[in-house]
Amino acid sequence: MKAAQVIMDTGAHAAALAVKSARVDVVPGYPITPQTSIMEALAAMVENGELHARFIPVEGEHSSMAAAVAASAAGARVFTATSANGLLYMHDVLHMASGGRLPVVMCNVNRGIFAPWTLWADHQDSMSQRDTGWIQYHCSSNQEVFNTILQAFRVAEQINIPVMVNFDGFAISHCLMPLTLPPQEDIDRFLPLHEPEWRLDPAHPSSFSNVTNASEYAPFRQMLSEDIMAAIPLVKQAAQEYKDITGMWDGDTIDTYRLEDAEVVALAVNSMAAELRLSIDILREQGIKAGLLRPRLYLPFPAEDIISVLPKNAQVMVLDRNYNFGHPGGILAAELKSVLFGRRNDITVKNRVMGIGGIDLTRRFMAAEIRAMMDEK
């Protein structure tokens, strides 16, 4: 058996290496900062023959997702990537991918949305795509990006629902971290070649997404709604089997740190959640029983796992890197409250929005914020 290889590389290159390991067939792409490094790496891999895929340069993100949808309907394993306004420009076709039940996997490298323009990370882009019917992971390290893309393909192809793998621009996409690359035969064992039970095929003509009457349309939407919820056990299974094969674990639907006896729980996603582990250590040194709950899966929101894991009478400090316009605070806080209502009345939820447009979130800053939130009514 071959040993795993350990290299130093960026989050963007970790994504490209995962796509190569997944033996993807088609990669449509359009550049947007900070995602461009993924597409550059994949274009180079196709050009030099490392990756046997068709690279389709397109004129914009709407076309990028349209090409992804068409290639997926033709039976290909498809990957694309985008950021911020590129993701928003795809919005229309994101619905075609989910409603069409096409297992496209896409990386969204999180970046704030205009206006005014910003290049740096927050989570307004991915979280504003909540109702498109995509499954969404949020990752907190380069290694997790690599691991999650492989798990995403597996889950997507099991239930024919597209999956978005999100991670922060620059803090993850452009920073070097050690990266373990499992042997290709292990990855092939975890993720076999894509064999869809249906595809657009001139030899067996069929039409895709025809006009439907209400009595036909409504059941399709109902099935999509129910099947997205069925992703939760598949996400857990994928994480467990990936661990069994590679030895690596990033959590399944959730990831926790020093949570068991916590009285104060920080809840956040992406790179800030990795930094929060250090904030938890600071708070523990100050005598505060602090812990971390990181939803790795944002959609479907892992309600039952969160309900079962939160310690009794905990105060949950939700640190949102996004705004929930029309409501005070952020989107994660609203999701959490809707999950807890009537189920865990012992829990107190407090919320702050921070890190918008890439404002640096250091361990000391977040520890101080959590302390201040503890004194709030």
Place this chain on the structure above:
Amino acid sequence: MKSVTKAYRPISWPMKGAGGDTGSWRTHRPVVDIQKCTKCQICWVYCPEAVINREESTIDYRYCKGCGVCAVECPTGAISMEKEA
């Protein structure tokens, strides 16, 4: 937890009447005067719904939408459009 449902993809296969009984859309019905018909098959070529029988020049009124293309194209004036009751 519910397992994934089977007939979940929006796919359809070509078959007669896949679009429903489109004959109900018709306001005018093409009527063939078989005495004037020369069996030239031009109506069969032009019919966008493929509802004209090639040999008999008869029309399948269950699916004919009554567009009138056949009546316009018929070189001998054998097809007239009559208002539906």
